[in-house]
Every structure is written in C-alpha cells, then in structure tokens.
Amino acid sequence: MTDSLSISPDELHRRYEEEAEKRIKFGVRDYIDMVDIADSEFDRDPYAEPLVRDPLVAETDVVVVGAGWSGMTAAAYLTDQGVTDYRIIDKAGDFGGTWYWNRYPGCQCDVEAYTYLPLLERIGYMPKQKYATAPEIFAYAQLLGRTFDMYPHALFQTSVTGLEWSEERKRWRVTTTRDDVVDARFVVICGGVLHVAKLPGIPGVYDFAGPAFHTARWNYEVTGGGPEAPMDRLADKVVGIIGTGATAVQAVPKLAEACKELIVFQRTPSSVSPRNQRPTTPEEWAEITAEPGWHERRMENFIEGTIGMQPEVDLIQDGWTEMFHIDPKMPARNDEEARMLEEWDDLQMEKVRQRILDTVKDPETAQKLLPWYKISCKRPCFHDEYLPAFNRDNVKLVDTDGKGIDRVTPKGVVVGDTEYPVDVLIYSTGFDNTSPYHHRLGFDPVGKGGVSLSEAWAKGMYSLHGTLADGFPNLCMNQALQGGQHINIAYASTKTSEHIAWIIARALEDNVVIEADRPAEDDWFNYIIQSALPYFAYFANCTPGYLSNERKDADESMSRSACYMGSAVDFKRELEKWRASGDMPGVIKSPV
Ligand SMILES: Cc1cc2nc3c(=O)[nH]c(=O)nc-3n(C[C@H](O)[C@H](O)[C@H](O)COP(=O)(O)OP(=O)(O)OC[C@H]3O[C@@H](n4cnc5c(N)ncnc54)[C@H](O)[C@@H]3O)c2cc1C
Numbered sequence: 001m002t003d004s005l006s007i008s009p010d011e012l013h014r015r016y017e018e019e020a021e022k023r024i025k026f027g028v029r030d031y032i033d034m035v036d037i038a039d040s041e042f043d044r045d046p047y048a049e050p051l052v053r054d055p056l057v058a059e060t061d062v063v064v065v066g067a068g069w070s071g072m073t074a075a076a077y078l079t080d081q082g083v084t085d086y087r088i089i090d091k092a093g094d095f096g097g098t099w100y101w102n103r104y105p106g107c108q109c110d111v112e113a114y115t116y117l118p119l120l121e122r123i124g125y126m127p128k129q130k131y132a133t134a135p136e137i138f139a140y141a142q143l144l145g146r147t148f149d150m151y152p153h154a155l156f157q158t159s160v161t162g163l164e165w166s167e168e169r170k171r172w173r174v175t176t177t178r179d180d181v182v183d184a185r186f187v188v189i190c191g192g193v194l195h196v197a198k199l200p201g202i203p204g205v206y207d208f209a210g211p212a213f214h215t216a217r218w219n220y221e222v223t224g225g226g227p228e229a230p231m232d233r234l235a236d237k238v239v240g241i242i243g244t245g246a247t248a249v250q251a252v253p254k255l256a257e258a259c260k261e262l263i264v265f266q267r268t269p270s271s272v273s274p275r276n277q278r279p280t281t282p283e284e285w286a287e288i289t290a291e292p293g294w295h296e297r298r299m300e301n302f303i304e305g306t307i308g309m310q311p312e313v314d315l316i317q318d319g320w321t322e323m324f325h326i327d328p329k330m331p332a333r334n335d336e337e338a339r340m341l342e343e344w345d346d347l348q349m350e351k352v353r354q355r356i357l358d359t360v361k362d363p364e365t366a367q368k369l370l371p372w373y374k375i376s377c378k379r380p381c382f383h384d385e386y387l388p389a390f391n392r393d394n395v396k397l398v399d400t401d402g403k404g405i406d407r408v409t410p411k412g413v414v415v416g417d418t419e420y421p422v423d424v425l426i427y428s429t430g431f432d433n434t435s436p437y438h439h440r441l442g443f444d445p446v447g448k449g450g451v452s453l454s455e456a457w458a459k460g461m462y463s464l465h466g467t468l469a470d471g472f473p474n475l476c477m478n479q480a481l482q483g484g485q486h487i488n489i490a491y492a493s494t495k496t497s498e499h500i501a502w503i504i505a506r507a508l509e510d511n512v513v514i515e516a517d518r519p520a521e522d523d524w525f526n527y528i529i530q531s532a533l534p535y536f537a538y539f540a541n542c543t544p545g546y547l548s549n550e551r552k553d554a555d556e557s558m559s560r561s562a563c564y565m566g567s568a569v570d571f572k573r574e575l576e577k578w579r580a581s582g583d584m585p586g587v588i589k590s591p592v
Helices: 009-025 069-080 134-147 246-258 282-288 294-306 319-323 335-359 361-366 437-441 489-510 517-539 546-551 568-580
Strands: 030-034 057-065 086-090 160-166 171-176 181-189 199-200 213-214 239-241 260-264 393-398 414-415 419-420 424-427 473-478 513-517 587-591
Touching: 009 335, 057 069, 057 171, 057 489, 069 086, 069 134, 069 489, 134 513, 181 489, 199 393, 199 489, 239 246, 239 414, 246 260, 260 414, 294 568, 335 361, 361 393, 473 489, 489 513, 489 568, 513 517
Parallel strands: 057 086, 057 181, 181 473, 213 424, 239 260, 239 424, 260 393
Antiparallel strands: 030 199, 160 171, 171 181, 414 419, 513 587
C-alpha cells in the first residue's frame, strides 16, 4: 500500500495546475447535443421495435415525464398515496431510463446493487452480484414496473414536446411527438441527469464513411453479440473509441477482446481503482436483509461512509468507502485539518497512479494513463480489466495531451498531423448536464401568463426544494439543481419522488392548485448556497469537467444551479421536516 508521495506535494500540485491549465487553454469544448439532432441516425433508438399507434387525447391527474428511477419511483409513491390516475411518458421503449439506453458491453453500476437499486427491500429481489450489470438493472426496472402495475399507464417511444398551463382550466396541456394531447392537473418532470448524449463539436462528425455511434445507442448490428454475449463481428475490424471516461473504462476491455485492433483516443485519463466484483451468496444476502429497514440503513451508511462521517460499521466496504473514508472536499475547520485533507487526497491519487504503473507494462502508455487531478475533480472509476487491456498487442492508446481529437474524416480520426484510419467509430463522449434544464428536456414549459421556464429562469433557477417553482403551478421537477446529491445518484431522486408524491396527494385531497412562494424560494436558495459555498474552493482548481462546471467563472445564474452539498440524508430529513410541519409552508394554495 502507498503511504507516501513519490514527488513532493508542491511538485504534485504544480503538475495538477499545469494539466488543468493546459485543458483550460484549449477552451470549453463545443458539443453536439443529441437533443438537437433528435431526428438523426445518431439518436435513433436501436432497441425498440417500430411502433404505430393513434394519438391519445386524454385527461388525467398526473403526467410523469421520464420513466427512469425518478419517474418510476414517483409513480410508485403516487400509487402508495392512492393516486392511480396517471400517465408516464418516455422517449424510450420501456422502463429504466439510463439502464434502458445504455447497453454497451461491460455496462454496470459503480455503486453496489444492494444500495443502488431503488425500493429493493419492498421488491425483495436479490441482486446476482455486488455490482449489477446493466441488463440486470434493466430487468429490475421492468420488475419494478410490473410490481407497481405501471405498464398500463405508460406511453413509450413518445417524447414530450410541449407543456402549457391553462389558468382557466387549471390544467397542464402535454403534447408529444405522437400528437397526443393529455390534460393533467399535475406534471412531474423526471427527465434525468445524464440522458442527453453528446458528440464532440468538431469538424467531420457526419462525414465518417463507416458505422459510427454513441455508446448510449450501441449498435449490435455492427458489432455483433449483445450486452452479455461476446461481439462476433469485429474480429477483422479496426475500432476507434473516442473518450476515456467512466463508460470507456467499462467498454474498452470488451472491445479489446473482440476486435482486430482497438485505438483509444484520450483527452484526460480516468482514475481507476480496484473493483473486486463478487457474486451475492444466499447466506450473505440473508445476513444483509435480516432486519426490516435494512435498505434505508444501508443507503444511509453508504452516504455517511463516503462523506467522511466514518460510521462505526462500514456496511459496504468497497473502493468508495475506502477512498472517501475521509472526504477531502469537505470544508476544513482550521489549517491543520486543511493539510490533513489535502494529504489524504494526494495519497489516494498516488495509489491510483501507482496501480497504473504496476499494471501497465509499456512505460510510455502507463505515463499517459496517469490522472493528474484531485480525487473528486472527476467521478472515480473502479475496474479490474481496463488497465490490463492496454497490455494487449491489439490495443493502442492515442493520448491527445488534453486537447482532444482534431477532426473526423471519412476514413478515421485526426489528432495533430496524424490520421488514424478505423472501420468503426464509437463515441464514448458522455452526456450534457450543463446546458439549460429546458434545453436538455427538449421542451420549455409555459407557465402562468404565457411565461416560459427559460424566460423565468433567464437569470438562474428559482425553486422550493428544487421541485416547485413560482409561476409554474402544479408542476413538480425531480432533478439535482437546488436538490440533493450523492455518489449514489438514485438516492436523492428517490427521496424527491416520495416528497413530490406526498405534495400531489395532499393537493388533490384538498382540491387546490399549489405554487411556490418567491420568499420561500429565496430562503431555500440561501439554504442551498450556504451548504455549497464552502465546497466551491475545492472545485475551483480542478481539471475542467462537469463536476467543476468546466472551470467556467460562476455567475449568478450558475451559482443558482448549485445542489445541496451537505449529507443527502440531511437533505431527506429537511424534506421530511417540511412535510411533518403540516400545511406546506412556502406554498400558495388556491382553489381549483
Ligand atoms: C452510462 C451511465 C452509467 C451510470 N452509472 C451510474 C452509477 O454507476 N451509479 C449511479 O449512482 N448513477 C449512475 N448513473 C446515473 C443514472 O443516470 C442515475 O443513477 C439514475 O439512473 C437516473 O435516473 P433518472 O430517472 O433520474 O434519469 P434517467 O434514467 O436518465 O431517466 C430519464 C428518462 O427521461 C426520458 N426523457 C427525458 N426527456 C424526455 C422527454 N422530453 N420526453 C419523454 N421522455 C423524456 C429519457 O428518455 C429517460 O429515459 C449512470 C448514468 C449513465 C448514463
């Protein structure tokens, strides 16, 4: 185990800054958002059978937009509350959201399944392994859908294109790509955090002559095989994969096994620590699930164990809880603590770099794979086959030294003066989670007085709990901005769903229209920003990425998009306290 640095802290931090500066100098990379090219081949759903259906004209109590965990748990909690007159609409062909769309080989969840899968205790399902694969999670989403009888409520392969509030009818009118017109008393938007795939905004993306696709639209027609079957159409192919983030870390080993040659194009290396996957044994499962309430306790234990609260027992015992036993991004109370936090961060990253040097045999490749940034600047990855893949003769790393690839040609990929010909091109270039909320949704809700959300939030977001917004009656949003956050992304969204379902059920019971009050939104923003401000310093000198908002200067609008940075358990308790206080403080109610 590494317990000292191979270079001095000063040298290390200089290197961090140099690497960050290099990337800042290249500027914020332009992206092509899938939401802007929704009609193109890049965004075609490769998994759904063609669907023909008549447009639906209907009235309902609630429309839920999005059928990932947020939408599904909203539907489940609405059902618990006795609200069963609802529709759930998704562009996808089934439930699952992220886990419907992402079927690339090797795709799996990086948070242990026992903690991650929503409503696991109620469903009573035993995950096959500590870290569930995407097919298993997708199947679990379908099981959740069946258990709560959601299928009859679902409109799949349907994108919501418009949302307009009628003050006269006190209803939202929801319109879709299939010409549906659904009038609803409430709308819950659950559009996801990472659902809009993006391509690099470089010349030539549309010019490549061979097959090209994003990892979130994996084309098994081209590669052969399936999410769990080896790809059998690549043996004579040179494959290029652009990007070395969390997705590429999972896909590269599978591609390396399948293709003649794999060229991996890297801008910034990922930090990759041991995974230690293992099957779930019935004995272990019996122990984990022995006491009622185990799932909630386990989720809370994971949160506490990864934000430096050091619970007495670490129930999870994995790379996350080891790495974040101390959370170096937390605000230090004095200089000594600041030094201790920095040292912890430095040593964790030293371990990551040492593992690369110990694993990757070619010293030049190993050097290029070294991440030079602090542990929370990018989401850490955990994988046991990614680094060894670079020891194979058929795998080549093309490091662009922070710049990214220059362009795509009909034949391949250009970096500097060199063109790398490839037969198949795969974009592992991530997701847009920094463009305005309405842009990522693909529609701009129009609230009271014909004012759209983009107009109302032109100078930043106003909300109560990240869910209700003044000027947008009976609209609930489940998303991270001004909401809760944690490594286990499903946690805060599930708690928000529970909250939203409670609010809607009370408003339906009382037969009122609800709307956030601006002073309450101001108080809420204060609560959020007070929690977030102390963390800004950590991210201020990070390598650019979505966690550091690409190192753009924070204006008022951007800081209004902060999340609650304290414990996600405290966030849940804050919502519970508000509900327990009775009469929805900060919400204006008017008769229907
Ligand atoms: C590749 C990948 C790996 C991930 N791995 C992890 C992990 O290891 N651990 C973790 O905690 N989190 C992980 N996440 C984050 C993951 O997104 C969340 O954990 C969780 O699944 C989000 O659920 P959601 O319902 O909020 O959003 P999503 O699952 O994204 O669902 C949103 C749904 O809304 C639909 N939608 C959006 N706009 C519209 C519209 N206008 N009309 C109709 N439908 C619309 C989308 O089609 C999508 O199905 C990962 C994400 C990705 C992309």
